[in-house]
Amino acid sequence: MAGSDPEKLMIKADKLTKLSFTRWNADWRGATLLYERAANGFRLTKNPEKAKLAFEKASKGQEMLSSPWDAAKHMESAAALAKEIGNWREVADFYRKASELYSECGRSQPASDALARGARALEESLPDEAIQLYTDACTILEEDGREQMAFDLYRAVSSIYIKTQKYDDAASSLLRLGLAADKSNARHSQCKAYLSAIVVYLYAHDLKQAEKCFNDCSQIDAFMGSDQYRCASKLLSAYTEGDAEEIKRVSQSSTISNLDNMIIKLARQLPTGDLSSLKTAITEQEDSLDEDDLT
Numbered sequence: 001m002a003g004s005d006p007e008k009l010m011i012k013a014d015k016l017t018k019l020s021f022t023r024w025n026a027d028w029r030g031a032t033l034l035y036e037r038a039a040n041g042f043r044l045t046k047n048p049e050k051a052k053l054a055f056e057k058a059s060k061g062q063e064m065l066s067s068p069w070d071a072a073k074h075m076e077s078a079a080a081l082a083k084e085i086g087n088w089r090e091v092a093d094f095y096r097k098a099s100e101l102y103s104e105c106g107r108s109q110p111a112s113d114a115l116a117r118g119a120r121a122l123e124e125s126l127p128d129e130a131i132q133l134y135t136d137a138c139t140i141l142e143e144d145g146r147e148q149m150a151f152d153l154y155r156a157v158s159s160i161y162i163k164t165q166k167y168d169d170a171a172s173s174l175l176r177l178g179l180a181a182d183k184s185n186a187r188h189s190q191c192k193a194y195l196s197a198i199v200v201y202l203y204a205h206d207l208k209q210a211e212k213c214f215n216d217c218s219q220i221d222a223f224m225g226s227d228q229y230r231c232a233s234k235l236l237s238a239y240t241e242g243d244a245e246e247i248k249r250v251s252q253s254s255t256i257s258n259l260d261n262m263i264i265k266l267a268r269q270l271p272t273g274d275l276s277s278l279k280t281a282i283t284e285q286e287d288s289l290d291e292d293d294l295t
Contacts, residue, residue: 006041009034010054017061032061039077052081052090063101072101076114079121088125092118092133099140108144112137116153127160134160138180147180151189154180158196159262167204171197171213178217187222194220195228195255196263198235203266205273207239231255235270242275 013034016027039054055078062071079094095118102111119133134157138150154177161170178193194217201210214232217223231253238246250256251267259267 004037004041006038006045006047006050006054009038009041010050010057013038013057026064028061028064032058032065035061036074039074043081048081048084052078052085055081056094059097059101068101068104069107072098072105072110072114075101076117079118083121088122088129091121092126092129094118095121095133099136103140108140108146109149112140112149112153115140116156119153119156123156123160127164131157131160138176142180148184148186150180151177151186154193155260155262158200162200162262162266167200167206168209171200171209174200175213182220182222187226190220191223191226191228192259194223195232196259198232199256199259199263199267199270202235202239202270203272207236210239211236227255239271239275244271244275247271 013031016031016034019026035054035058039051039058042048042051042054055074059071059074059078062068062074075094075098079091079098082088082090082094095114099111099114102114115133115137119130119137122130122133134153138153138157141147141150141153154173158170158173158177161167161173174193174197178190178197181187181190181193194213198210198213198217201207201213214236217232218229223229231250234250235247238244238250247270251270256264256267
């Protein structure tokens with residue numbers, strides 16, 4: 001059984017990587033095989049901390065052997081064990097390293113997937129880090145012309161922003177989704193993203209920004225003739241009129257029901273805040289415009 005003792009395998013592997021008077025070159029091939037065996041042995045004996053270290057060293061060995069794909073796989077195994085232990089900083093670092101190794105292989109999808117796995121693991125414990133990982137995952141796909149594969153990642157980012165009540169950032173993420181959908185000729189997803197951003201602004205009780213978003217999106221032909229455009233127009237008209245019942249009616253429409261669940265939940269709570277104050281602000285703005293009209 002001595003040959004299968006993971007502790008002894010690690011010691012033997014470490015010796016093979018160190019130079020001495022009798023060893024002038026490190027034996028990374030032999031050491032890597034031992035690290036891999038040790039990692040599996042530690043995992044079988046429910047020792048995640050030592051298994052994690054063994055996979056780290058196995059990953060390093062595969063790098064030294066010019067095998068970035070296998071190195072990335074081992075680094076992902078180390079990341080999964082770091083998650084099991086609850087070492088969140090290592091989770092982020094290891095998945096980033098795995099992504100870099102996949103990129104060395106010229107594989108954008110696995111590189112993006114590794115970051116996304118890290119982001120999902122960190123959504124509760126380190127939401128800001130999760131957002132950055134998701135964003136970087138999107139960037140990798142965009143740079144490879146694979147925007148359509150990033151749709152769910154943008155939605156995940158928006159969801160975290162909504163959970164942390166960063167509504168401007170959530171809307172911006174949805175608009176970025178709309179841009180990616182535009183590049184992918186995914187018109188339906190594009191229009192849903194624009195309507196979703198408007199709903200987020202309305203939920204945040206920011207009618208001015210919601211109207212600006214609507215006006216900007218209305219410059220895009222695909223949005224102009226869509227159900228989502230008509231729904232957004234009805235919502236904003238109801239807000240302008242201060243008609244809470246109409247807002248609630250539109251928020252229950254099938255067009256809203258076809259959006260993502262996180263947006264539906266926000267829409268079902270509209271209107272938020274005091275509608276009368278919004279209407280007063282709109283009236284004052286219109287009066288100011290009338291006074292400035294010199295014709």
